[in-house]
Amino acid sequence: MTSSEAGHHPITFLRRVFDLERRKGYQDTAAVGGIERLFERNLGVWLTQHPELRSRLQQLAGLVRGYSTKSPMERAELLARIMPLLDGTERISERPRSVRASKAAEERTSSAKTQLVKSVDPDEPVTALPGVGAQRARQLETLGISTVRDLLYLVPRRYADYTQVVPIGRLGRLVRVGEEVTCTVIGEVAQVEVRETTNGRRYVAVELRDDTGKIPVIWFNPFVAKQLAVGQRIAVSGKLEGSGPYVRFRNPEWEPAEADLLNTGRIVPIYPLTHGLYQRQLRQLTRTALELALPRLNDPLPTALRQRYELPSLTWALAQLHYPESLAAAERARRRLAFDEFLVLQLGLVQRRLSWHAQPGTPIPIDRELLERFLASLPFQLTSAQRRALEEILADLAQPHPMSRLLQGDVGSGKTVVAAAAALLVHRAGFQSAILAPTEILAEQHFRTLTRLYSGLSGADRPLVALLTGSTPERDRGPILAGLASGAIGIVVGTHALLEERVQFRHLTLAVIDEQHRFGVLQRHTLRSKGENPHVLVMTATPIPRSLALVLHGDLDLSIIDELPPGRQPVKTYVVPGRKRAEAYKFVRREIEKGHQAFVICPLVEESETIEARAATAEYERLQRDVFPDLRLGLLHGRMSSREKDEVMTRFRDGELDILVSTAVVEVGIDVPNATVILIEGAERFGLAQLHQFRGRVGRGTAPSYCLLVSDADTEAARQRLEAVATTTDGFRLAEIDLQLRGPGEFLGTRQSGLPNLRFATLADMPTLQAARRAAEELLQDDPTLAAPEHAALAELVRALWTRSVADVS
Structure with missing residues (x-):
């Protein structure tokens, strides 16, 4: 028998144990070794010390036999039968309590009995919970809570640790000047008064005592006075004010000491709130939801999977999410719920990938001799990373199912030549390729690049490449459309114009999509539908961390070109404080005097009083008027039409x-080899990955190139971020840092990417994400459609997520 087990009347002790078991989700963790083992350890001693309870204790021991083998639902039903037996006719001697406290305890016991025999379906409206009427439901709806399940999954913003229970007499020694101490005291109310401050504000002044001393407690809420009575024992938790003998609590949490402590004496959740809804009320609601809904909550993860990945049960995780035994338990709970989020997402992505691969495709025979002739005709050699990516693509093209691959490479890493080699081999096999670019100038750039790359091939080997954009004259459009329909044109580069209904292919077999996040779901689907399950290659120059790629592009196989071609000069990057802006302008002028060109990047389009970044419109006028009056300046901003921007x-x-x-x-991808300097104003306002993208606009020729990060920010954090860009040329490394610093939402800058709303998971948690990916692949290997009965709940979650929120990223 442990000391804690020995120190209580058995009925009082068992009531607390069973209540804890209920709060922990009926996981048989309320007692060391489990509840059945608890009785084995203590029954003999209890019967010796309390012979008058023999019948009741023996009956209880019989009821809990086999408790460890029961399901949480069966345990909940068993405890509902046990509690009335605990509250039998024998009176248990306990410390006398104030009349008000005793009455409150009786009401709580009565309420607890009622709740133990009642349960609520998690998918019922939140109004199914006791005390939730129409007004409270409207308040909860502003927090995104409509059902009981929503309430169970409400994420605390943080926790307050009130587990340190301190005798009042020791409080003065706890507080040192400049330190913040949070703790709990339990004492008896010795005095309650309503007073007024000098400016007439009313407050409640209470003196709280225990055997070691007394402490003043004040609340600026007169209603508290109606809830407290002299002689009542209460628990108070909060931050201490003052020092030495002059410490006090101001507006602390409090509740009767005999209560099942919810707001004090424990780790307490701090929830997001809305007008008219307070922490105490929301805690009571989450506690009620846990009590009534957890017994009917099905765990979607099969037991074998939970054991393999060492995950706790869902009921334990939700109970610990709201009312954790420790901060470590709260983190373990979060990890389990994060795993669920990642798993549902990855199941959908892997299913999509398997579904795409299950469709019949067109296998492309790889003409190795032609490939070698093409590579030999180039004025440069492919890097090992380019060769590796190309071989991965060619292996996919040779398969009888369609490729679905993401080719990811930093700015200037040479993705286009890899795509050109693939398109050439598709053409040799007698089929067609289409390259879809987001803007006319990028499409034109790809067209010129392909024409140049193929120029070293003989006439028999060289494919016919066409360019089709919104600006293509009608007189040229007809022959291009005819050539695509007949198959005479082997490769077409274009913009959204390729998606028009009148554009038909004889046999579209390879679709290359450049910077696919710029295209909507329907547009990508339209291009694919112009062929019979064509191979799809997505290219991006945006450095995406592996974790984000798994989430955004988890249905695509991934090829990464992670080295730059030899001879490409790294862009020298400097952090320029705002006071040295004039020197930066002189540097720009010197580059232009050498015959080069420059970019100046500004964060905003028009003046804003709240953001101190120079707006592009005003900056353009100022630079033209005051700084570079003799030079030719142009302006580009988001309010211009696509045609104006292209011009x-x-x-x-x-x-x-x-x-x-x-x-x-x-x-992204604009190729101006003569541009050698880019000056970025308000650099601290951009993400690291975006600054790296800007930097990639220069350094595309043979001349030395420079990136000037101009910033008026004087914080150490801003300086460190900019120094990271100045000292790191690895875009993937910068993207990882950026993701950690700013989170995925800001990192992407848009919700169009299809990134789901992750409540528990963070993309910095790679181990959990990778474990979920492995679990998804294992589950779908054995059950590709999740049709097995034990996977029904998971299948429903996958359907719900993928029909509700996640865009088609394939």
Whole structure:
């Protein structure tokens, strides 16, 4: 028998144990070794010390036999039968309590009995819970809570640790000047008064005593006075004010000491709130939801999977999420719930990948001799990373099912030549390829690049490449459409114009989508539908951390080009404080005097009083008027039409402009080899990955290139972030840092990506994400459609997520 077991009357002790078991979700963890073992240890001693309870204790021992083998639902039903037996006719001697406290305890016991024999379906409206009427339901709805399940999954913003229970006499020694102490005291109310401050504000002043001393407690809520009575024992938790003998509590949490402590003396959840809803009320609601709904909550994870990945049960996790035994338990609970989120997401992604691969595709015979002739004709050699990515793509193309692959490479890593090699081999096999770019200038750039890459091939080997955009003249459009329909054109590069209904292919077999996040679900589907299950290659220059790629592109196989071609000069990057802006301008002028061009990037389009970044429009006018009056400046911003943006970029590319002043809309992948310097204003306001993307606009020629990060921010954090960019040229490393610093929402800058709303999971938690990915692949290997009865709950969660919120990223 443990000391804690020995120190209580058996009925009082068992009532507390069973109540704890209920709060912990009927997991048989309320007592060391389990409840059945508890009786084995203590029954003999209890019968010796309390012979008058022999019949009741023996009956209880019989009821809990086999408790460890029962399900949580069966345990809940068993405890519902046991509690009336515990509250039998024998009176148990306990410390006298105040009349008010005794009455409150009786009401709680009565309420507890009622709740023990009642349960609520988790998917019922929140109004199914006692005390939730229409007004409370409206308040909860503003927090996104409509059902009892929503309440169970409400994530605390943080926790307050009130587990340190301190005698009042020791409080003065706890507090040191400048330190913050949070603790709990339990004492008797010695005095209750309603007083007023000098400015007439009413407050409740209470003196709380225990055997070691007394302490003042004040609440600026007169209603508290109606709830407290002299002689009542209460628990108080909060931050101590003052020091030495002059400590006190101001507006602490409190509740009767005999209560099942919810707001004091434990780790307490701090929830998001809305107008008219308070922490105490929300805690009572989550406690009630746990008591009534957990017994009817099905765990979607099969037992074998939970054991393999060492995961706790769902009922334990939800109970510990709200009212954890320790902060470590809260974190373990969060990890289990994060695993669930990742697993449902990965199941959908892996299912989509398997479904795509299960469709019949067109296998492409790989002409190795042609490939070698093409590579030998190039004025450069592929890097080992390019060769590796190309071989992965060719292996996919040779399969009788369609490829679904993401080709990810940093700015300037040479993705286009890899796609060109794949398209060439598809053409040799007698089929067609389409390359879809988000803007006309990028499409035109791809067209010129492909034409240049194929120029070293003989006429027999060289494919016919066409360009189709919104600007293609109608007189040229007809022959292009005819060539695509007949198969004479082997490769077409284009924009959204490729998606028009009148664009038909003879045999589209390879679809390459550049920067696919720029295209909607319907647009990507339209391109695929122009062929019979074509191979799909998605290209992106955006460095996406592995964790984010698993979430966003988990249905795609991943190829990464992680080295730059030899001879490409790294861009020298400098952090320039705002006071040295004039020197930065002189540097830009010197580069232009050498015959080069420059970018100036500004965060905003128009002046804003709240953000101190120079707006592009005003900055363009100021630079043209005051700084570079003799140079040719152009302006690019998000409010311009696509045609206007393309015209400006074309003039810049063709050397008609010396400086391009732009917001963040300056396109990824724009190739202006003569641009050698990019000056980024308000650099601290951009993400690290975005700064790296901007930096990639220069350094595309043979001349040394520079990136100037101009910032007026004087915080150490901002300086460290910018120094990370200045000292790191690895885009993937910067993306990982950026993801950790800013989170996925800000990292992506848009919700269009299809990233689901993750409540418990964080993309920094790679071990959990990778475990969920493995689990998804294992489950679907044995049960591809999740049709087995033990997978029914998981299958429903996958359907719900994928029909509700996640975009088609394939």
